[in-house]
Amino acid sequence: MKTTIKDVAKHAGVSFKTVSRVINKENGVAKDKIEKVEAAIMALNYLPNQNARRLRGKSTNIGFMYDNPNSNYVITMLHGILAKCRERNYELIVHPCQSADKSAYDEIILTVQRSMIAGVILTPPMSEDSVLLEQLDKANIKFVRIISSATPPQDIERTIYVNDRLAAYQITEHLIKMNHKKIAFFNGDIEHKSSVERLKGYQSALQDHGIELNPKWVLEGRYSFESGMARAKDMLAYSEVPTAIFACNDEIAAGALFAARMVGVDVPAQLSIAGFEDSPFSRQTWPSLTTAKQPNDLIAGHAAETLIDMVSSRPADEPIEHDHGYLPEVLVRQSVIELPA
Amino acid sequence: MKTTIKDVAKHAGVSFKTVSRVINKENGVAKDKIEKVEAAIMALNYLPNQNARRLRGKSTNIGFMYDNPNSNYVITMLHGILAKCRERNYELIVHPCQSADKSAYDEIILTVQRSMIAGVILTPPMSEDSVLLEQLDKANIKFVRIISSATPPQDIERTIYVNDRLAAYQITEHLIKMNHKKIAFFNGDIEHKSSVERLKGYQSALQDHGIELNPKWVLEGRYSFESGMARAKDMLAYSEVPTAIFACNDEIAAGALFAARMVGVDVPAQLSIAGFEDSPFSRQTWPSLTTAKQPNDLIAGHAAETLIDMVSSRPADEPIEHDHGYLPEVLVRQSVIELPA
DNA sequence: TCAAACGTTGACAACGTTGTCCCAATAAAT
DNA sequence: ATTTATTGGGACAACGTTGTCAACGTTTGA
Numbered sequence A, B: 001m002k003t004t005i006k007d008v009a010k011h012a013g014v015s016f017k018t019v020s021r022v023i024n025k026e027n028g029v030a031k032d033k034i035e036k037v038e039a040a041i042m043a044l045n046y047l048p049n050q051n052a053r054r055l056r057g058k059s060t061n062i063g064f065m066y067d068n069p070n071s072n073y074v075i076t077m078l079h080g081i082l083a084k085c086r087e088r089n090y091e092l093i094v095h096p097c098q099s100a101d102k103s104a105y106d107e108i109i110l111t112v113q114r115s116m117i118a119g120v121i122l123t124p125p126m127s128e129d130s131v132l133l134e135q136l137d138k139a140n141i142k143f144v145r146i147i148s149s150a151t152p153p154q155d156i157e158r159t160i161y162v163n164d165r166l167a168a169y170q171i172t173e174h175l176i177k178m179n180h181k182k183i184a185f186f187n188g189d190i191e192h193k194s195s196v197e198r199l200k201g202y203q204s205a206l207q208d209h210g211i212e213l214n215p216k217w218v219l220e221g222r223y224s225f226e227s228g229m230a231r232a233k234d235m236l237a238y239s240e241v242p243t244a245i246f247a248c249n250d251e252i253a254a255g256a257l258f259a260a261r262m263v264g265v266d267v268p269a270q271l272s273i274a275g276f277e278d279s280p281f282s283r284q285t286w287p288s289l290t291t292a293k294q295p296n297d298l299i300a301g302h303a304a305e306t307l308i309d310m311v312s313s314r315p316a317d318e319p320i321e322h323d324h325g326y327l328p329e330v331l332v333r334q335s336v337i338e339l340p341a
Numbered sequence C: 001t002c003a004a005a006c007g008t009t010g011a012c013a014a015c016g017t018t019g020t021c022c023c024a025a026t027a028a029a030t
Numbered sequence D: 001a002t003t004t005a006t007t008g009g010g011a012c013a014a015c016g017t018t019g020t021c022a023a024c025g026t027t028t029g030a
Helices: A005-012 A016-023 A031-044 A050-056 A071-088 A104-114 A130-138 A164-177 A193-208 A225-235 A250-262 A296-311 B005-012 B016-023 B031-044 B050-056 B071-088 B104-114 B130-138 B164-177 B193-208 B225-235 B250-262 B296-311
Strands: A061-066 A091-096 A119-122 A142-148 A159-162 A183-186 A244-247 A272-274 A291-293 A329-331 B061-066 B091-096 B119-122 B142-148 B159-162 B183-186 B244-247 B272-274 B291-293 B329-331
Touching: A005 A016, A005 A031, A016 A031, A050 B050, A061 A071, A061 A104, A061 A296, A071 A091, A071 A296, A071 B071, A071 B091, A091 A104, A091 B071, A091 B091, A104 A130, A119 A296, A130 A142, A142 A193, A142 A296, A159 A296, A164 A183, A164 A193, A164 A244, A164 A272, A164 A291, A164 A329, A183 A193, A183 A225, A183 A250, A225 A244, A225 A250, A244 A250, A250 A272, B005 B016, B005 B031, B016 B031, B061 B071, B061 B104, B061 B296, B071 B091, B071 B296, B091 B104, B104 B130, B119 B296, B130 B142, B142 B193, B142 B296, B159 B296, B164 B183, B164 B193, B164 B244, B164 B272, B164 B291, B164 B329, B183 B193, B183 B225, B183 B250, B225 B244, B225 B250, B244 B250, B250 B272
Parallel strands: A061 A091, A061 A119, A119 A142, A142 A159, A183 A244, A244 A272, B061 B091, B061 B119, B119 B142, B142 B159, B183 B244, B244 B272
Antiparallel strands: A291 A329, B291 B329
16 A cells, blocks of 8 residues: 555645645745654655656656667667656656658657657657658657757757767878878768768868878778678778778778688788777777767767756756767777878 | 547547547447547547556556666667567666665665556566565565576566576587587676576586586686686686687677787687677677577567566466576587587 | 735645446346 | 346546645734
8 A cells, every 4th residue: 555645644744735845845834844744754655656746747758769779879878868867857768669660750759649758869860860850840749869960950959969070080080190091981871960970070081181082992881790891891802902991880890800800901900990989899809999989978968958958848957068069089999000101 | 738538538429438448448338339439539649648547547667677787688678678568558667777786776666666667677687686586575566587597496487587507508518519628617797697507507518528627717707808808818828728718708708809819819720719698799709709699589578578467467378388498599600610529 | 903915724626547336228037 | 018137338436646726824014
């Protein structure tokens, strides 16, 4: 038998409404009663029934929708979001989905409505699909999204952005400073904005350092080990082989590493490889991967905070500045070697 | 303005209770009315308010508590559980925790009570902590746990078990069949029952094949890359070096692989390495790891199903047979080589 | 001294659903 | 024809909370 607000009221010798006031920190309750009520709450180990609360008032659920095969990314985001939810006493509905199947969108919207979710957090690639965003707006569902962008997006109040372009620029620049001039780029899924951004960063770094881009060395592909392996195998059979590969993420880099080993090319002695994302295994390959680390926990926390502020309709404490978005940090490890000048 | 059950009733020309009956598939409603009500539900795009439902009736939340640093494991379990939850119309509260900090237990129990969670799913290592289990029982919280065991546990009705011992036996046997006789064992966290079980499997495989166990080759450690690397570095400096390593999981194996490469030992030519768990990266190391794959999605789904049956207090459809628990499957890849007989 | 104002408190309705009960209409049995 | 089951469906309470409003006692100002 659960203890209810009325049990507390009886125990404290007040009406149950007064107990409600104390719980919700409304003002207009005498101090001695507050103490009595709090004592009663302690004594009875009372916990408000969230369902009743939600029935009467507003929803305190938010959703996390994702369509990303990378476990590590998802878990990091999840933990960042959960931490904020606990802090703010919100509950999280986790909802993995396949955005490939566009009928999934209806299902998402249905889920949101059914679960009385106040708003959702979207991550790439779903966060970049304008069809989905429009549908959400039409269904009047609030959301905060995380995207890849080099400049503040228009809807900055509900968008957290990560400056992949600048980070890719820095990685490329790092390769150039190590005297690499023949630098290949292995792209990820072209539908992901991050891959486009990373390519742009690569391109402008080359340009700024007066290195001509060889289009044969810019390879399309996917964000997968297999893609990296296949592209590297192709490329290593070229008549002119680059001295370095900038892979759009660590999986691709690991695939390239694997292929290099298969055909007997030594990394980094004969070929340098850089990745992106700082996946856990990037530290554990041989050689370990030079890569860029994204502060995903911070990003997720920020997104959750923004969403909760939005749906609890109280003004955000102090709008967090985003002058340049979140900037991944370059991690120098062993897979890139310096060439003689 | 949300549409409620009464709007539907008005639209269908029946009382709202009848609508409730239709929704809950209670019998005692004429067919024509059922059709009318269903049409009205469609027309108004009505969705029952879950909070009101839960307030009146039982909780439809279950919890997933975990304390496992392995993202891939967690995500796989999560998805297995979520799939069942959707099917059965339950909601999942995800709750990562640090079981190291024993005060976390109170917090878990508090969370369960606050969120009106009907029951929780526990994974190793938490699922093996008798203190936690006792506290849950005392707090009258239902749970289903997943553990490592070679025989059916006493509380079989709320325990799903994975036969790590037999799988480890099979991996070891595989090594023996490849003519390895000097086989080292790199253990994981000794507090995890899985590591104890895997060690036992290793031991009895050796015994059954008349190979004497060299205690110097059984090394304590943790379930981590660093542990595998350190142990391998130590071991490769021994006067007598084994021809194969059976690592308690893939991370350890990857660490050993890394160390071998560091000191110039060729894998698999000079040293075979087998892992355990089939982590995604185990396919992507060079050479790819021979390992054992656990059917984690099935296991998680089974756990969720068992728990939901338990808390919805309806007898399980047909109790699923577990004669020997779930058996991981040996995956032969490249990191183990056959020795001349 | 009385009225107005204030701070404090409680009675009651409402949220949207499900469970209980009971009544009406029909079918079956006498 | 009358009674007895059986079925369908409605009225109402209940779940545990918050919002609204009125009433209370006390202080303040005229």
